[in-house]
Amino acid sequence: MEPLTLWQNLLRDTERKTTWAQALAKRDAVIRSLLEFHPDGACAPPHSEGAFQGIPFVVDSRIAAEGFRLTCSSRMLADFVSPYSATAVLRLQNAGAQVVATGNADAFGMGASTENAATSVTRNPWNNDCVAGGASGGAAAAVASGLVPFALAADTGGALRQPASLCGCLGLRPTYGAVSRHGLAAHASSMDTIGVLARDIATLRRVYECIAGPDERDPTTASPTPLASSAQRVGVLDDLSDLSAPVAQNYRDTVAALRDLGIETRPIALPLLPHAVATYYVIAAAEASTSLARYTGVSYGFRQPDTATPEEMIRQTRSLGFNDENKLRILLGTHALRAENYPRYIARATQARAAIRQGMAALFDNVDVDLILTPTYPTQAFPLGTDAPHSIERKHADRYTILPSLAGLPAASFPTGTANDLPLGLQLIAPPFGEARLFDALGRILGDAPCPLPPTMTALGGQP
Amino acid sequence: MKYQSFIGLEIHIHLLTQTKAFCACPNQYGAPPNTHVCPICLGYPGTLPAANAEAMRMSYLLARALNCELAATCTFDRKNYFYPDMAKSYQLTQFFAPVGRNGWFDISLGSETKRIRIHDVHYEEDAGKMIHAGKHSLVDYNRAGASLLEIVTEPDLSSGEEAEAYVREFRRLVRHLGVCDGNMEEGSLRCDANISINLPGKGLGTKTEVKNINSARFVRRAIAYEINRQAAAKDNGETIVQETRLWDADKGITLPMRTKEDAHDYRYFPDPDLPPFSPDDAFLADLETRLCELPLQRKQRYERDFSIPADTADFLAEDQQLAQLFDDCVALGAPPKVAANWLAGTVQAQLKRTERRVADSHISPQRLAQAIALVEKGRLSASRAKEVVELIILEDRDPEEIMTAHGWEQTSNAGEIDAWIAQVLADNEKVVSDIRGGNPKGIAFLMGQVMKRAQGRADARLVKEKLEQALTGQ
Numbered sequence: 001m002e003p004l005t006l007w008q009n010l011l012r013d014t015e016r017k018t019t020w021a022q023a024l025a026k027r028d029a030v031i032r033s034l035l036e037f038h039p040d041g042a043c044a045p046p047h048s049e050g051a052f053q054g055i056p057f058v059v060d061s062r063i064a065a066e067g068f069r070l071t072c073s074s075r076m077l078a079d080f081v082s083p084y085s086a087t088a089v090l091r092l093q094n095a096g097a098q099v100v101a102t103g104n105a106d107a108f109g110m111g112a113s114t115e116n117a118a119t120s121v122t123r124n125p126w127n128n129d130c131v132a133g134g135a136s137g138g139a140a141a142a143v144a145s146g147l148v149p150f151a152l153a154a155d156t157g158g159a160l161r162q163p164a165s166l167c168g169c170l171g172l173r174p175t176y177g178a179v180s181r182h183g184l185a186a187h188a189s190s191m192d193t194i195g196v197l198a199r200d201i202a203t204l205r206r207v208y209e210c211i212a213g214p215d216e217r218d219p220t221t222a223s224p225t226p227l228a229s230s231a232q233r234v235g236v237l238d239d240l241s242d243l244s245a246p247v248a249q250n251y252r253d254t255v256a257a258l259r260d261l262g263i264e265t266r267p268i269a270l271p272l273l274p275h276a277v278a279t280y281y282v283i284a285a286a287e288a289s290t291s292l293a294r295y296t297g298v299s300y301g302f303r304q305p306d307t308a309t310p311e312e313m314i315r316q317t318r319s320l321g322f323n324d325e326n327k328l329r330i331l332l333g334t335h336a337l338r339a340e341n342y343p344r345y346i347a348r349a350t351q352a353r354a355a356i357r358q359g360m361a362a363l364f365d366n367v368d369v370d371l372i373l374t375p376t377y378p379t380q381a382f383p384l385g386t387d388a389p390h391s392i393e394r395k396h397a398d399r400y401t402i403l404p405s406l407a408g409l410p411a412a413s414f415p416t417g418t419a420n421d422l423p424l425g426l427q428l429i430a431p432p433f434g435e436a437r438l439f440d441a442l443g444r445i446l447g448d449a450p451c452p453l454p455p456t457m458t459a460l461g462g463q464p
Numbered sequence: 465m466k467y468q469s470f471i472g473l474e475i476h477i478h479l480l481t482q483t484k485a486f487c488a489c490p491n492q493y494g495a496p497p498n499t500h501v502c503p504i505c506l507g508y509p510g511t512l513p514a515a516n517a518e519a520m521r522m523s524y525l526l527a528r529a530l531n532c533e534l535a536a537t538c539t540f541d542r543k544n545y546f547y548p549d550m551a552k553s554y555q556l557t558q559f560f561a562p563v564g565r566n567g568w569f570d571i572s573l574g575s576e577t578k579r580i581r582i583h584d585v586h587y588e589e590d591a592g593k594m595i596h597a598g599k600h601s602l603v604d605y606n607r608a609g610a611s612l613l614e615i616v617t618e619p620d621l622s623s624g625e626e627a628e629a630y631v632r633e634f635r636r637l638v639r640h641l642g643v644c645d646g647n648m649e650e651g652s653l654r655c656d657a658n659i660s661i662n663l664p665g666k667g668l669g670t671k672t673e674v675k676n677i678n679s680a681r682f683v684r685r686a687i688a689y690e691i692n693r694q695a696a697a698k699d700n701g702e703t704i705v706q707e708t709r710l711w712d713a714d715k716g717i718t719l720p721m722r723t724k725e726d727a728h729d730y731r732y733f734p735d736p737d738l739p740p741f742s743p744d745d746a747f748l749a750d751l752e753t754r755l756c757e758l759p760l761q762r763k764q765r766y767e768r769d770f771s772i773p774a775d776t777a778d779f780l781a782e783d784q785q786l787a788q789l790f791d792d793c794v795a796l797g798a799p800p801k802v803a804a805n806w807l808a809g810t811v812q813a814q815l816k817r818t819e820r821r822v823a824d825s826h827i828s829p830q831r832l833a834q835a836i837a838l839v840e841k842g843r844l845s846a847s848r849a850k851e852v853v854e855l856i857i858l859e860d861r862d863p864e865e866i867m868t869a870h871g872w873e874q875t876s877n878a879g880e881i882d883a884w885i886a887q888v889l890a891d892n893e894k895v896v897s898d899i900r901g902g903n904p905k906g907i908a909f910l911m912g913q914v915m916k917r918a919q920g921r922a923d924a925r926l927v928k929e930k931l932e933q934a935l936t937g938q
């Protein structure tokens with residue numbers, strides 16, 4: 001039986017649903033993955049018949065669900081109740097699924113640990129002293145703990161893939177343009193996507209198929225040209241010198257496992273990888289500096305009261321509403337966009353991005369690989385509340401997830417075992433609109449079974 | 465003139481699109497505050513703009529009519545600045561690749577035509593409106609996100625008169641193309657002027673920008689004032705400060721605007737949410753079919769081909785529908801000068817009386833040509849023609865039918881007219897003998913009496929001829 005069907009059975013009556021809700025609340029009291037939890041949904045009544053009838057899911061705090069607070073995990077939007085739902089959320093609701101909670105994250109998707117959140121720090125379900133990853137760490141921790149069968153989360157530079165890897169679940173970032181961004185609070189519009197977190201391939205695929213497709217509310221959505229799904233050849237890295245020992249060993253083991261499955265592996269290099277981080281942070285910060293300019297306290301959101309002039313109100317509201325990481329990116333972006341700096345930063349980053357895009361396309365076309373296997377993150381989950389790795393090191397560590405983000409490619413992080421009682425995960429990258437190819441390969445690698453729960457946890461109320 | 469003046473205009477027009485620039489809100493004015501708003505034009509988190517096909521058509525059409533190089537791909541860019549009336553804290557505009565560039569527009573200055581170069585035509589969204597009420601500031605976002613087009617000229621105008629002529633001709637153009645209603649008082653056409661003066665041969669001077677000019681007449685006055693002000697300042701050895709000034713229509717002067725004049729860096733940036741727009745061949749072909757003869761060209765054609773006086777030609781060319789009616793009527797055989805006089809006279813008067821416009825008047829080229837022919841052939845009198853036009857407007861009937869139904873057709877039966885004259889002469893022997901005695905004063909009276917008997921059915925020229933014959937005794 002498919003996991004989603006098991007969930008439907010699990011929640012088919014009020015009593016069982018109550019049991020689930022209580023168990024969920026108890027477990028979440030430890031990991032603090034959710035911001036707002038309404039077992040029966042906040043307002044939208046469950047829709048009639050549909051493939052997702054009665055299935056609960058979590059949305060990242062950057063994704064709009066009518067009736068839920070669209071907080072972006074920031075003080076700026078702490079009380080902002082969304083008057084509308086994201087297209088992806090609506091499509092799932094129309095198929096019978098129900099939003100039950102919002103997931104904690106680093107404010108406005110800026111961070112790699114969910115420590116930069118306004119109200120609480122999310123903990124890794126495998127080791128509560130470690131980070132869940134981020135920015136969309138809450139949604140990933142909730143899914144990895146089996147609280148809900150799946151979640152929708154934002155992914156800009158790796159926001160859902162990195163915590164999926166650190167918490168031990170599947171995380172799909174779709175092709176840019178495959179899923180509507182309508183209802184996703186912008187961080188960097190040219191890289192923002194809504195992706196899916198789940199514990200099994202069937203669920204991941206079904207949710208993706210439900211939310212994908214053109215949307216007139218997002219002019220950047222596209223009609224995909226179908227891509228052959230079978231994955232015969234996978235490009236693999238030779239140089240693993242920048243990875244932690246467990247991740248490097250796991251990478252080698254996984255490559256061997258691919259060969260055992262009859263998949264051909266071909267060595268590839270990523271010569272532009274060293275430029276990815278700088279390119280990404282210039283573009284993302286520039287876009288964020290203007291996308292976040294709308295938070296002024298004028299017509300919605302947090303407002304510093306009793307200021308002398310409207311200009312002063314805007315200044316103080318922004319000073320108090322944003323956290324340090326938000327301010328850092330806004331300042332960087334503002335600096336990069338200044339007319340005199342534009343050629344030095346924006347023009348060069350745009351050039352570098354085009355080169356990275358071409359470089360990735362060349363790997364698929366010239367080296368003739370169907371997929372590329374990389375680490376998701378160079379390390380496993382790191383300890384909470386420390387300065388190590390340092391903020392700059394953390395940004396540098398985003399390099400593998402950033403590559404597909406810059407190139408607009410679909411990529412999935414998938415669990416590949418554990419080391420030191422913490423999950424390991426790697427990333428598969430496909431050409432544009434190659435999601436089916438990713439599902440196909442992941443199905444062969446992982447089989448039908450859901451990813452394992454942390455050893456301290458059992459399935460809530462009898463689900464897998 | 466000691467100094468040479470350089471004037472460039474920045475004109476903003478509100479496009480007559482059904483919806484706002486990037487959302488589905490109605491693009492209208494006068495509604496209660498904050499009623500034509502939605503999450504998109506309020507800049508709510510997660511909302512995205514969507515391009516407006518109708519607005520793109522209008523923008524390219526105007527750029528084409530202004531002889532611009534049309535962008536094969538135009539971009540939408542963010543202009544960043546903080547002000548409470550700008551919901552997203554950036555304005556979506558076109559900076560890197562506007563709809564049109566390097567165009568020109570001819571204006572008529574008396575007997576001469578002057579070519580004004582167009583720097584660019586770009587599409588953008590409007591801001592909301594800030595209202596300061598005591599200690600509070602209020603914002604109305606109804607206008608936020610409304611679709612605007614900005615047309616920037618090169619500094620080719622050299623006086624207030626020329627600028628006024630440009631604005632009038634431009635307004636006629638946008639009305640003609642149906643892209644803007646051209647109403648300056650309500651702000652659907654707004655004009656800012658960049659003005660500088662310098663000694664001849666010295667190039668452009670330091671410019672000031674004058675805003676808040678809300679009529680074509682004020683364009684002339686504001687610029688004339690500003691030129692004089694700058695000249696007086698220069699004569700006094702003062703330096704002109706680059707600044708923004710406001711036109712005060714009541715006082716007839718310009719005053720510096722109280723703003724922080726720090727050089728603004730708008731940090732222009734291509735909007736990642738809106739893909740660039742590339743018109744296809746069908747879109748461009750459609751533009752050509754929408755392009756019509758421009759008002760100035762039309763006026764000049766009327767003068768040249770039909771010898772219609774300048775003021776009448778101007779009157780006809782001003783209104784697209786009137787001009788079309790005129791052209792069609794002439795094509796049906798109506799004498800152009802006669803048709804022009806009808807439209808400027810009888811038709812215009814009756815339209816005013818009945819408070820209609822050509823479009824809802826039931827006046828067709830066929831009906832008008834028919835009515836003109838009836839008068840030309842002497843079957844209908846000029847005075848009855850006015851009534852016929854009024855009845856066409858009100859009752860949607862053909863002129864011949866109206867004339868027949870009311871028995872207004874003039875008789876050409878000489879015997880009938882002779883009988884009326886004989887009767888009148890018989891009834892007024894005293895007058896007749898006075899006339900025959902050498903005092904012609906009474907002729908008009910007798911004429912009136914005959915026309916009265918004819919009840920409008922007699923051709924006045926024929927009656928006069930016959931009456932004179934009868935009186936001279938032949």
Ligand SMILES: [Zn+2]
Binds near residue numbers: 502503504
């Ligand atoms: Zn709107």
